[in-house]
Amino acid sequence: MKALLCSLMVWSTFVTLCNAQCYFMLNENTPGDLSNECKDLDGVAHPLSSKWKTKNCEECSCGQDGISCCNIAAIPMNYDKIKCQKIFNKKTCSYTVVERKDPGKTCFVGGWGL
Structure with missing residues (x-):
């Protein structure tokens, strides 16, 4: 179980560094186990069909197969x-x-992406 959590943590870090906006973590259920919750990387249990926001600005949801999380912060482009x-x-x-020389002044942003 610890190996799985470590590999998921490494994988999620890699995904974050690659600028991926969504990721999925499989539940740790054994075959035939119909759990009614998901455990996140911090070990916190979330009820099936629940949604929550993380401290890393992601919106997550718990499904029968696992947890799906997506970034909710729009990223400035152009x-x-x-x-x-x-x-x-x-x-x-x-x-x-903002301007580098005068952080009190905002800059024009041509678009936003997720």
Whole structure:
């Protein structure tokens, strides 16, 4: 079980580094076991068909086969990356794009993606 959790954690880190926006974690059920909950990577149990938001700005849901999670923070695209920088606010799960020399000034963003 620990090996499975470790491999899932490594896999989810790899997926995050690859800029994937959604991922799926299989339940640890044994054949014939019809569990009515899912356990996340932190070991927290969630009821079947439930949804929740994580501290990493993901929305997750528990299904019979496992947990599905997707990023909910829109990522700024098409902005002047030399003049401007994106800043992530973990509390609001949102980005702002501001000038590097004057962070009080926002920059134009041509589009947002998930």
